[in-house]
Amino acid sequence: MLAQFKLGKSTVFYLFAAPFALLTIVMGLWPIALSIQTSFTDSYTALSPDPVYVGLSNYIKIFNDPVFLKSAWLTLRYTLIAVLLNLTIALFYAMFLSSSVLSRGAWLFKLCCFLPVVTPDVAGFIVWKWMYSSDFGAINAMLNAIGLPDFGGVSSVQTATIAILIAEMWYHVGFYIVIFLANFAMLDKSLDEAAMMDNAGFWRKFYKVTLPQLRPAITINMIYALIQFLKTFTVVVVITKGGPGTTTNFISYYAYRQFDQAQYGTATAMATVLFAVIMVLASGLYWYSQRRDWR
Amino acid sequence: MKLNALMGATALALCTTTASAQELVVWHDLGDNGIAWFDKMSEVFQKTNPGVTVTSVSFPTDQWYGKSIAAINTNTAPDLIYNNYERVIRVVNQTGKIKDLTETFGAMDDVGFLTESDIGVATYNDEMIILPVQRVQMGFGIRDSWLDAVGEEFPETWEDTIRVAKKFVEEDPDGNGRADTYGLALQAANPRDLIHMLDLYTFGAGLRHTLIDPDGEITIDQPDHKAVLIEFLKTFTEYGLVSPDTITHSFPEMYQVIEGNRAGMFRVGDWNVKKWDTEESLNGDFRIGEWPAHINGTENAVVIGGMRGVAVPENAPNLDLAVEFAKFMLSKEAQAASLQNVGAAVRGDFEIEGLSERRLYFAQPKHTLNAYDFPESVHSFYPELEAEFHRELVEILVDPQDDWDAYVEELADRMREKRDALMQ
The missing domain is CATH 3.40.190.10 (Periplasmic binding protein-like II)
Structure with missing residues (x-):
């Protein structure tokens, strides 16, 4: 009787869940599968009813393309710097915001941090582009007003990556701060008090007591940031278009350019490589963070 | 019933x-x-x-x-x-x-x-x-009032163009008291945009091919072609006649520079004129002519770009x-x-x-019309060759050369190698 009840309950559950599961498969997995399939076809026949399959030739082509290899290196380097910078700043900013010293004004800072996250990214990046303009940009106007030299912004090879890193940080960091703040709110205060009684210094307390308890937030933020920055696209489209030269020609943008040139096979091969890299790195990071003893 | x-x-x-x-x-x-x-x-x-x-x-x-x-x-x-x-x-x-x-x-x-x-x-x-x-006709446009302000006529040659452009940069032709004007409005953000600008220089100067001729010969190191290409590259890198942001400008940004009254000379497409004649835009304050002549004895032209x-x-x-x-x-x-x-x-x-x-x-x-050569209709490999050419140019704009002549010679050799590889 009990078994029958359980089966019945499960059946109802599966019946209700089935449409959503089906939708997830159709809407989520099907496009990915199609994209991977396209990466094995000749670009000129990719959209035809009988595409010509060319095996791994698109993959061989992109791995022999120096622009793609440079693009892959630029993407990885940018991601590494962006993840570290964003999470470090978000962590210490969240620590500052959760401090009891700031009990009254904290909401204002939180609001200011989070507003960019809910701002449409294109609109935000257009404003950044204007601010970086060497003709009428606010940033150079401010620098000049205090007697400092011009910032090259997005027009200089030396500063273009920094410029979009700053713009992206403005957009993303608020999200990471919110995740950290949620974790900070759950910290066990008795551990802090015990550390204080043991005369542990700030850094020792931070490293041995606070940081281990922030493991959930760090894991979520790192994985999210990794995915976000490996896929960096909108900021490039809006502000730099891959330039100057190929300084910000990250994989997503390069694949998009290939797609725009009707090179569907190579474009989807690039997208598939990026997808694989994201999956491996994100899974590896998750596995490592679960396995590691943080104390 | x-x-x-x-x-x-x-x-x-x-x-x-x-x-x-x-x-x-x-x-x-x-x-x-x-x-x-x-x-x-x-x-x-x-x-x-x-x-x-x-x-x-x-x-x-x-x-x-x-x-x-x-x-x-x-x-x-x-x-x-x-x-x-x-x-x-x-x-x-x-x-x-x-x-x-x-x-x-x-x-x-x-x-x-x-x-x-x-x-x-x-x-x-x-x-x-x-x-x-x-x-699709594309001519060379110049702000009328700016020409008057600097006391110049519509430029005929490339030397004239450089001289007028420098005056547009230095002599405050819009009279607003600020050094915020440029000689030319161009674009270079996307490779295709960049090559489009080079096409205008090349065909406007009366030449017939930007990169390759119908026989498959690479043309960029032929003397006349080389001269135009080098001046084109110098416009972006050495002359200081365009906005420093031009290397990240695509069509919308180029139009912002033109319609925002920040550049005195620019491309005018036949489809631009209706809007630019209106009060909301340039209010008709521009003159159209042929692209500047680069080469003695070669007739400059308005370009049929498509x-x-x-x-x-x-x-x-x-x-x-x-x-x-x-x-x-x-x-x-x-x-x-x-x-x-x-x-x-x-x-x-x-x-x-x-x-x-x-x-x-x-x-x-x-006026004289000179049409693009549409090499893709002759050489099936052309899109890939052109893509490689684009990449080279985009890279070099942020790495100005001391010896442009040698650079173009080497570039032509690389293009020949690429062409040979694509033809196999």
């Missing part, structure tokens, strides 16, 4: 309506101006083809490609597609289902206004893939009617509507009233 009769009559009436009413669907990328043009043509076409309506749908260019290719390949094609010749070539290459209009064109009487060059541009792999409908035309998919739902409409697009009425709404046409043998001096410049051309 009465009810049955009524239902029968209704069904018959519905069938009759369905049978006589036909809708032709056209896909293009001309935006609102294009939609207005097709609406006007639809009105006129209906007079001789009662019950036929023409519905046009405008897509952003990149979506137009994908949608056209996918629809034609899956037998859900529109009746007609409309775009630049080189874009239709891409559709031909990816579908193989664009109707050869050679016979159709051969049977048309009133086509004397089309030049051999126009017809050549419409032909790919010995098939006429489009009926040419609009020449040919827009209409193509008919072989699997169009209303194939015969679609061909009829394509032919109609070369009629005086359709061409007049084209000039009025889009600013371009291939014929001018009709009354043109109310057009500004600048619009007449393109509508009834009296």
Whole structure:
């Protein structure tokens, strides 16, 4: 009787869940599968009813393309710097915001941090582009007003990556701060008090007591940031278009350019490589963070 | 019984309506101006083809490609597609289902206004893939008031252009008291944008090929070509005549520079003039002419940068009617509507009233015209070769050379190697 009840309950559950599961498969997995399939076809026949399959030739082509290899290196380097910078700043900013010293004004800072996250990214990046303009940009106007030299912004090879890193940080960091703040709110205060009684210094307390308890937030933020920055696209489209030269020609943008040139096979091969890299790195990071003893 | 009769009559009436009413669907990328043009043509076409309506749908260019290719390949094609010749070539290459209009064109009487060059541009792999409908002319524009302010005339040569451009940078031609003006507005963000600018320099100077000639010879290190290419690269890197942000500028940013009154010299397409004549934009404060002459003895020109035309998919739902409409697009009425709404046409043998001096410049051309060479119609490997050329140029703009001459020689050698590899 009990078994029958359980089966019945499960059946109802599966019946209700089935449409959503089906939708997830159709809407989520099907496009990915199609994209991977396209990466094995000749670009000129990719959209035809009988595409010509060319095996791994698109993959061989992109791995022999120096622009793609440079693009892959630029993407990885940018991601590494962006993840570290964003999470470090978000962590210490969240620590500052959760401090009891700031009990009254904290909401204002939180609001200011989070507003960019809910701002449409294109609109935000257009404003950044204007601010970086060497003709009428606010940033150079401010620098000049205090007697400092011009910032090259997005027009200089030396500063273009920094410029979009700053713009992206403005957009993303608020999200990471919110995740950290949620974790900070759950910290066990008795551990802090015990550390204080043991005369542990700030850094020792931070490293041995606070940081281990922030493991959930760090894991979520790192994985999210990794995915976000490996896929960096909108900021490039809006502000730099891959330039100057190929300084910000990250994989997503390069694949998009290939797609725009009707090179569907190579474009989807690039997208598939990026997808694989994201999956491996994100899974590896998750596995490592679960396995590691943080104390 | 009465009810049955009524239902029968209704069904018959519905069938009759369905049978006589036909809708032709056209896909293009001309935006609102294009939609207005097709609406006007639809009105006129209906007079001789009662019950036929023409519905046009405008897509952003990149979506137009994908949608056209996918629809034609899956037998859900529109009746007609409309775009630049080189874009239709891409559709031909990816579908193989664009109707050869050679016979159709051969049977048309009133086509004397089309030049051999126009017809050549419409032909790919010995098939006429489009009926040419609009020449895309691009001239050299200069702010009239700025020329007056610096006491100069419309520049004829490249040396004149450099001199005037420097004055535009240094002499505050807009009189606002700020050093915020540039000599030229260009763009370089996307490789295709950059090569487009080089095409204007090259064909405007009267040369015939930007990169490769019909025999497959790389041309960029031939003396005249090299001279133009080096000056082009120096415009971006050494002369200080363009905004430093130009290397990240694409079309929208280039237009912001022009329409924001920050550059004195710029490309003027025939489709730009209508807007730039209005108060909201340049208010007609610009003059149009041929591109500057770089080479002694070579005639400089306004550039025909493309040919827009209409193509008919072989699997169009209303194939015969679609061909009829394509032919109609070369009629005086359709061409007049084209000039009025889009600013371009291939014929001018009709009354043109109310057009500004600048619009007449393109509508009834009296200047030298030099058309792009469209190497993709001769060399199937050209798109890949051009992509490589683009990449080289984009890289070098941020790495200025001391010896441009040696750089171009080496670049030409690399292009030859690439060409040879692609030809294998």
